[in-house]
Amino acid sequence: MVSLTDIKREVPAAEELLEPSPGALMRKRVFGHAGFMIGATALGIIVFVAIFAPWLSPHDPFDQQLARKLIPPVWYDHPKATWDHILGTDALGRDYLSRLFYGARISLLIGFSAMLISGIIGTALGVAAGYFGGRVDMVVNFIITTRLSLPVVLVALAVVSLVGSSLTVVIWVLGLLIWDRFAVVMRSATQQVRGLDFVAAAEALGCSTPRIVMTEILPNIANHLIVIATIEMAHAILLEAALSFLGLGVQPPDPSWGLMVSEARGLIFFDAWLITIPGVALFTLVLSINLLGDGVRDITAPENRN
Secondary structure, three states: OOOHHHHHHHOOOHHHHOOOOHHHHHHHHHHOOHHHHHHHHHHHHHHHHHHOHHHHOOOOOOOOOHHHOOOOOOOOOOOOOOOOOOOOEOOOOOEHHHHHHHHHHHHHHHHHHHHHHHHHHHHHHHHHHHHHOHHHHHHHHHHHHHHHOOOHHHHHHHHHHHHOOOHHHHHHHHHOOOOHHHHHHHHHHHHHHHOOHHHHHHHHOOOOHHHHHHHHHHHHOHHHHHHHHHHHHHHHHHHHHHHHHOOOOOOOOOOOHHHHHHHOHHHOOOOOHHHHHHHHHHHHHHHHHHHHHHHHHHHHOHHHOO
C-alpha cells in the first residue's frame, strides 16, 4: 500500500517544475551585479544633474563678483564659508557648485559625441575588414596602423591650435582620432562570428550582405561594442579635460571641469579644493562609465545567461 509520504517524495515540488522567466533572470543578473548598480547609479545622478542644471544651480555659473572670490566650501572652518555657496567660489567669485553642474553637461556632451563619431568610423572599418577579409582587410589594417602611429594628444593639440578651439572642433577632433580601438576589436570579433553556422545559413538563403551584417553580425558582437564604447567615452572625457587644462579645449567662460582645474592650478598650495572638487567629479564620471560598461557586458554575455 502506497502511503501519502511516498507520493510526496515522488511528486516534485511545484517550484521545481516552474522555471524562472527570462525577465526574472535578467532582473536577478542586473540587481545582483554590484559594479553595474554602482556605475548606473552614479552616472544616472550625473546625467540628472547635467539635464536639470539650470534648475538645480543656486547661482548663475557665469556671474562674477570679486567681492566674494575664493569663499571656501562649507566644511572649512572659515568665517567666509556659507551655505549660500556650498562648494565655495573661484578666483572670480563664481559659484563653484553651479559651475560644477554646468561642467557635467560639457563633459557628457563631448564624451558621448566623440564616442558616437569614433564608433561609427571604427565599427564600419572593423566589420568590413572582418567580414570581407582579403584586400579589404589589408587596406583597413594599413589605415589602423597609420592611425596608431599618430599620438592622439599631440595631433589633437596641433589641430586645435591651427583650426581654433571651440566645443565643436574638440568633438570632431577627438571623434576622428580615437576610432582605432573600435576598428581593432570589431575586426577580431567579426572574424570570429563570420565562420559560424548561422552566418553560413543566412548566406545560403540568399540574404544580402547588409542584412547579414545588421541582423547576424552586429547583434552577436554588441557586447564587445558596448565595452569599447564606454572605454572610448571615458577616454574622450579625459582627453577633453587635458586639452582644456592646456588651454586648447573648451574656452572660458564655459565651465569645463578640465578648465576649472587649469584656472586653479596657481592656487594648488593655498586653495587645493579648487582642483580637488572638479578632479573628483572627473574621476567619478569616468569610473561610473567604466563600471556601467563592464556591468552591461557581464549581464548580456551569453555565458552568463543561466
